[in-house]
Amino acid sequence: MDPTSHDAACTAVQDDLSALAIGALNGRERAIVLAHLEGCTRCTAELEELSAAADALLTLIPEATPPAGFAARTTARMHAEGGSKRRPVVWRALAVAAVVVGLALGFGINAINSSPGGNSTAVRTSALHSTTGAQGSVLVSSGPNAWLDMTVRDAPTSGTVTCAVTLADGRRQVVGRFSLSEGYGAWGARLRVPPSSIRTVSVVDQSGSTIAWAHLSS
Amino acid sequence: VSGTGATGPSLTVVESVSNSGRSRRRSPWSTHEKASDEALVAGMAAGDERAGAAFVRRHERRVFGIAMAITMNRATAEDVAQEAFLRAWRHAAVFDARRAAATSWLSTITHNLAIDALRLQRAVPIEPNDAVWQEMDSPERAPDAQAVHTDAVDRVRAAMRAIPEDQRRALVRSAFYGQSASEIAEAESIALGTAKSRIRLGLSKVRDILSGEEE
Numbered sequence: 149m150d151p152t153s154h155d156a157a158c159t160a161v162q163d164d165l166s167a168l169a170i171g172a173l174n175g176r177e178r179a180i181v182l183a184h185l186e187g188c189t190r191c192t193a194e195l196e197e198l199s200a201a202a203d204a205l206l207t208l209i210p211e212a213t214p215p216a217g218f219a220a221r222t223t224a225r226m227h228a229e230g231g232s233k234r235r236p237v238v239w240r241a242l243a244v245a246a247v248v249v250g251l252a253l254g255f256g257i258n259a260i261n262s263s264p265g266g267n268s269t270a271v272r273t274s275a276l277h278s279t280t281g282a283q284g285s286v287l288v289s290s291g292p293n294a295w296l297d298m299t300v301r302d303a304p305t306s307g308t309v310t311c312a313v314t315l316a317d318g319r320r321q322v323v324g325r326f327s328l329s330e331g332y333g334a335w336g337a338r339l340r341v342p343p344s345s346i347r348t349v350s351v352v353d354q355s356g357s358t359i360a361w362a363h364l365s366s
Numbered sequence: 367v368s369g370t371g372a373t374g375p376s377l378t379v380v381e382s383v384s385n386s387g388r389s390r391r392r393s394p395w396s397t398h399e400k401a402s403d404e405a406l407v408a409g410m411a412a413g414d415e416r417a418g419a420a421f422v423r424r425h426e427r428r429v430f431g432i433a434m435a436i437t438m439n440r441a442t443a444e445d446v447a448q449e450a451f452l453r454a455w456r457h458a459a460v461f462d463a464r465r466a467a468a469t470s471w472l473s474t475i476t477h478n479l480a481i482d483a484l485r486l487q488r489a490v491p492i493e494p495n496d497a498v499w500q501e502m503d504s505p506e507r508a509p510d511a512q513a514v515h516t517d518a519v520d521r522v523r524a525a526m527r528a529i530p531e532d533q534r535r536a537l538v539r540s541a542f543y544g545q546s547a548s549e550i551a552e553a554e555s556i557a558l559g560t561a562k563s564r565i566r567l568g569l570s571k572v573r574d575i576l577s578g579e580e581e
Contacts, residue, residue, distance in 0.1 A: 200576075222451045230413055336419055
């Protein structure tokens with residue numbers, strides 16, 4: 149292709165290049181531009197710049213607070229999918245080998261994280277209750293790396309609060325502390341007690357008053 | 367049993383006895399909370415659910431904001447936002463940090479899902495959402511908008527204000543609401559070529575301003 153006709157071809161797709169970057173072309177138009185791009189590094193570079201500008205427009209959309217319990221529900225769905233991603237035991241050695249040789253296969257680390265006995269993990273979620281207006285949710289994962297995750301919103305306090313759990317035998321244990329900012333906080337920690345023994349999760353303010361609590365069924 | 371102090375008078379601290387006998391406490395969570403987005407995505411690719419949970423917490427407001435601005439329905443927006451995080455979880459292994467920031471990647475996933483949901487919801491042409499216009503047009507930041515306003519966002523807003531309104535409308539219709547050039551032409555009662563020209567002139571100018579070639 150001589151330079152003149154190349155320039156003419158570039159000029160012909162200029163409008164469509166921007167429209168492609170911003171996602172405004174139909175299938176036929178897109179196919180024509182993509183065919184040109186295959187042989188044109190200049191327009192390909194131009195498209196990348198325009199696409200970055202189009203992506204930047206999305207940053208103008210204001211953030212918004214999702215409904216209470218959003219993070220817990222989403223994480224629970226991730227967990228459900230994570231479980232289904234696990235490979236049978238026969239694959240585990242291969243997966244470990246794959247990690248050793250540096251292949252970033254998704255199931256590799258997952259298999260390593262599983263306990264040798266293949267303990268199944270489960271997630272329990274529960275809504276926070278309160279008499280203070282605070283809302284939120286708690287998520288407790290069992291399994292070899294048990295952890296607790298909670299989101300609190302609309303709490304009547306800010307600053308450091310304590311998350312404590314009450315166990316089946318009545319003991320109470322501090323899981324950790326986290327901060328609430330304007331009544332909002334999201335936090336998680338690894339559990340040092342058997343997750344199945346947890347009956348109640350509480351959020352306690354600095355004066356020792358319980359801000360919110362959640363009951364977990366066994 | 368070792369107490370950690372300052373727990374409030376009504377609490378009895380009962381720590382489980384660690385196997386190693388060491389009393390030094392570290393928060394196992396802090397590694398996730400402080401990790402970069404890219405590190406969290408790498409953890410998600412490896413099936414690390416705590417990395418996924420941290421990623422959700424960090425970005426839930428951004429993702430829900432996009433879903434809400436496009437669909438204008440809280441229930442639909444939650445479905446879209448959950449699905450966006452699940453897609454990120456499923457496809458974390460193919461995320462290429464050299465090509466895009468994780469936030470940009472996640473925003474694009476969310477946006478595409480929101481557009482799909484919007485198309486399912488409505489057969490009629492979409493009119494731009496007032497909230498998005500206000501956010502962009504108001505010289506003052508909306509008082510209730512808790513977006514993280516950075517220099518980068520301010521520059522995008524300034525760039526959008528620097529272009530003529532007809533071009534800005536074309537960009538908003540396509541970039542936010544997924545309208546094609548022909549849908550824009552129909553909605554604005556203009557020729558298809560005019561709609562494409564507006565997109566080109568507007569987006570080129572925004573690109574130039576963002577890249578510092580033009581102020």
